[in-house]
Amino acid sequence: xxxxxxxxxxxxxxxxxxxxxxxxxxxxxxxxxxxxxxxxxxxxxxxxxxxxxxxxxxxxxxxxxxxxxxxxxxxxxxxxxxxxxxxxxxxxxxxxxxxxxxxxxxxxxxxxxxxxxxxxxxxxxxxxxxxxxxxxxxxxxxxxxxxxxxxxxxxxxxxxxxxxxxxxxxxxxxxxxxxxxxxxxxxxxxx
Amino acid sequence: xxxxxxxxxxxxxxxxxxxxxxxxxxxxxxxxxxxxxxxxxxxxxxxxxxxxxxxxxxxxxxxxxxxxxxxxxxxxxxxxxxxxxxxx
Numbered sequence: 001x002x003x004x005x006x007x008x009x010x011x012x013x014x015x016x017x018x019x020x021x022x023x024x025x026x027x028x029x030x031x032x033x034x035x036x037x038x039x040x041x042x043x044x045x046x047x048x049x050x051x052x053x054x055x056x057x058x059x060x061x062x063x064x065x066x067x068x069x070x071x072x073x074x075x076x077x078x079x080x081x082x083x084x085x086x087x088x089x090x091x092x093x094x095x096x097x098x099x100x101x102x103x104x105x106x107x108x109x110x111x112x113x114x115x116x117x118x119x120x121x122x123x124x125x126x127x128x129x130x131x132x133x134x135x136x137x138x139x140x141x142x143x144x145x146x147x148x149x150x151x152x153x154x155x156x157x158x159x160x161x162x163x164x165x166x167x168x169x170x171x172x173x174x175x176x177x178x179x180x181x182x183x184x185x186x187x188x189x190x191x
Numbered sequence: 192x193x194x195x196x197x198x199x200x201x202x203x204x205x206x207x208x209x210x211x212x213x214x215x216x217x218x219x220x221x222x223x224x225x226x227x228x229x230x231x232x233x234x235x236x237x238x239x240x241x242x243x244x245x246x247x248x249x250x251x252x253x254x255x256x257x258x259x260x261x262x263x264x265x266x267x268x269x270x271x272x273x274x275x276x277x278x279x
Contacts (some may be wrong), residue, residue, distance in 0.1 A: 008254045021262070029268040032244075036275030046222070059217045063210060070206035073247045077200065099203045174247045183214075185236040186272060189220035189227045191199055 011074075012166030021175045024138070028179045031134070032186055034123055035127045042123055047191050049124035052115060057108045061101050062180060065139075067099035069177040072146070072170045075153070079163040084153050087166060088097035088180040094173065098143040128187055135176070135183055142176045145169040212239050214254035229276045233269050240265045 011018050039046040075090035109129075118124045149169040152158060158166055200215040216235045219228055245251040251258060 009249075009252045011257060012249045014201070018257070025264055025269050029271075033267055033271040033275070036272040039277045040279040055217070055220070059213065062213050066209045066213065067204065069243065069247050070202060070209075073202035074200075075248075078205065117209075135208065171248055174243055178243045179245070181239050181243065182215075182236055182268065185216060185220075185232050188218055190232050190272075191220070191222040191247065 011107075013164050013166075013171050017168045017171055021171060024175060025179070028182070031131055032182060035131065035186060038123055038127065045122055046124045047050065049122060049128075050188070050191055052106055052112075052117060053128065053188055054111060057104055057111075057187050058184050062103050062184045063189055064097050064101045064104070065177045065180050068094040068101070069174050071097065072173050074172050076163070076166055077167045079153065079158050082160040084156050084158055087158065087163075088150050088153035091153060091166075095143055095146050098146070100138060101139055102136070102143075104133065105139075109133075115117060131183055131187060135180060137142055138176050138179070142169075142173045201246050205242050209239055209242060212242075226277055228271060233273055237265050238271050 028049045035067040061105050071090045071094035074092065078084075078090055109132075112129070117129070119129050149165055152165060167188055199204055205213050216232050219232050219235070222228065241262060244258065244265075248261075
């Protein structure tokens with residue numbers, strides 16, 4: 001049992017992933033700010049176009065991604081307890097939710113296209129499609145990483161003392177979740 | 192029975208809180224528009240972001256520099272978005 005007075009731990013996982021995570025967060029931060037300031041010059045257009053989005057699907061995907069992040073946190077806990085098989089199961093669950101996220105997003109993209117929302121419709125749609133597609137690619141990348149980590153967990157390649165790979169992959173996945181939390185509020189909710 | 196065996200894990204409480212805050216954001220957003228609602232939703236988003244950083248990523252247990260860097264990121268991005276919405 002960890003005590004709150006324990007000395008600070010090292011960063012979870014490889015140090016390099018944290019450099020990468022902050023670089024990714026910076027890119028998304030710039031894009032989010034660009035969206036917000038572009039809106040400042042086109043408030044009516046952005047407010048009007050936002051109404052065409054399926055906010056329910058966006059919210060459902062938020063719950064899905066938050067839950068998958070929770071599964072990854074449980075996987076990390078499991079491997080710290082030396083339970084490789086359980087770690088693999090939690091990661092497989094997280095991957096399954098990743099598939100659900102992608103399926104819902106593809107359905108949403110299909111709906112958008114049917115409603116005439118394209119990159120060239122207007123400035124809001126360009127931002128919305130670019131941001132969500134960019135994030136979509138990060139989910140794919142995160143799932144590829146989680147799949148490798150899950151495989152290695154099932155193969156018994158991690159243990160109580162050696163589980164940096166689970167923390168590294170997990171940290172990236174949590175970043176993908178964190179970015180979506182901001183994206184959801186910015187693009188789907190506030191107006 | 193040890194107390195730790197019946198107390199929920201911090202990540203389980205965090206997950207529950209994140210679900211509640213997401214639904215609260217959705218409800219707030221559906222209730223209208225305007226600066227007050229924008230600030231409220233952004234504040235909830237900042238809290239959600241820090242919860243993910245602290246309890247899912249595990250930054251609460253590492254040197255405070257990293258936790259501060261993540262908090263600074265959320266405040267700067269949230270602040271820029273808030274500024275853009277207030278000047279609009």
